[in-house]
Amino acid sequence: MGDETIRGKPTRRDFVTYGSTAVGSGLLAGCSELVGQEGAAETETAGDESYSVSMEPMGSVAFDQVPERWAAYDGGYADMAVALGQADGLTGVGGADRYYTYVYDELPDVTIDRDVIEQYPEVRTKEEFYELESDVHLYDPQMLVNWFDWSEGDVDEIATNVAPFVGNLIFRRSDNWHDYRYYTLYEAFEKVAEVFQQQDRYEAFSELHTEFITSIQERLPPSDDRPEVFLTFEGTDEPETFSPYRLGDAGTSKKQWRDLGVHDALSGTDIDNLSTTNRGELDYENLLEIDPDVILVRGHERQSATAFRDTVLDYMQSHPVGSELTAVQNGRVYRGGYLNQGPIHNLFLTERAAKQLFPEEFGDVTGDEQLFDRQAVADIITGEFER
Template identity: 70%
Template structure:
């Protein structure tokens, strides 16, 4: 396996076998809307901080197939990479975050996972509620932080679901490093969509389902995508039909604070429209920070609010990220209990009413989103959807499992 200073003489066997010898799979930043990013090396790896971005786009690209009887080769496209040609359907894959990993699981390709870029933010326990869906966690545990060239060479995957500009701006890669892995191992195919507050991201964003559609094109799984899209549309429409009038909806403060004894809070702005905020936007909540000059958390904005600042905002509901491996009861017994005993925090309306909840994942895919939207509906509107600790199900688990397992 080459080290970071060595470049192989030519493409790996897999690159030729999977991609027919065509290793320049669409320019590195080909077809970028608004440019493919500065390409400069900035940031020091701490950009994995907590923030978001999922914006509406005016159009959706879709993968196309050739007229050959077997549908090969075919193409798929996503900014900032542009169009990629596949001579065969990718089998082994690695994703940076749980959102893109969840997309591939939804497409029935979960057994091809060989590693993950940020295992701490890939929540696989939701799959336990889906009959017949089982994810092998051993590749995640063996390769939980794939982000170096050496690791990409070692895993030798067929596709890398990473935004290459994220590697450049967070982990000090250069464009030549991205090109090396693209040409000698496999293409990159991804877009940082969970937040929209990074200045370097000056190309197109995608909504969750727009990105999912492109990933489905890359894996040649159009039917599963369409089945998920139909289920999602019906589910969201049903939930939205039951929402109270806008004036009766709570104001929400979304924050990150990963400790059990929070003293300060990193703010998110819901107007940012990141995919990690999709459930809150679909549920029509009011951003408690509306009308303030408080900026969204990002890799360059690390500002925090203390309890006195929080009292000035005094939201109806506080949603705290960083506790997704706790049960609702564990969260209330630690984080909420501490806030209830805090001399200033106890004065917050949300604390007094017990309306402090876990805030959801930073990186969510289509399966995650169904569960998170169901949970959020119960957190925000318990009179309509039942308590968050209740057993009422708002979507059909069996139908989700059937789509994943190809029973369309």
């Protein structure tokens, strides 16, 4: 999975669409010169319709027409496609249990077909890829190799016979097997925009996002007045142990915390970040040694803020050791946000995080105060914006 151009033979879908003329049409020509330019947008046209998108680990991937049907492994990439106005093309999701679509309910005229997600909630086998007949797979293929025992031959087979892969596992940066380039949320989003040829929507989102983050950061207290935060994963309502995350990891799942400039309670310790190979956990006695100002617990995104406080926080407050934690005593234990977030998710999660950490400035997390314009976001998604 290097930086070579992925072109090779026409896919099965090419034959369905174009018949035998696809083989010699030259639609996939002219892409090799795109290799090696990692930083900028790497889309180039060859002929009237074909173009290429370059993203590690697949390198340069050629398209003879804009994809209509797509599958995504995680909610972050699915959210990118929805943000680009492509919701109707969804065929399935690799990990639907971590794709949170309820945020779309707050955006006028933005919907996703839950029936499709529920019908194909774990698209991880070659048979499923063949069945769905997508035009592009928003997956990091090395994730399939390292998590689900695919071979490189399996990846090449699906890319050749069904549709290419475009994606990069970006939600964390602690996996030893990921030895190629990472992307920020908006770098990856830009690549997906190139796939769907929706650069105008991407630019509109990027501008809105920059203005929103700037408006939040202008209201933050000085660094010395920001809390020490412990981010963890624990999916039960009665937690006893906690899987640690390092906020310094530049993965997209921690973007909101970095943008808010909070301090990692694990700084200065030898505790490693949760990863494929590190599954270590901390107990309450370990947490007492750190004693963070705020505890953020992932694994509860199907609960409301109020329900979380009535279950997880209530349990910790009644725990003989947990109740000694400063964050628990002060009621500063909150939901920790999604592992896989796209640009729409990120707006909502940043708003929530600002309220969790700085309620005096941004309002209580259980309140209704909105920090960004829902209608403006919806207008970009539905195409009702100035280009």
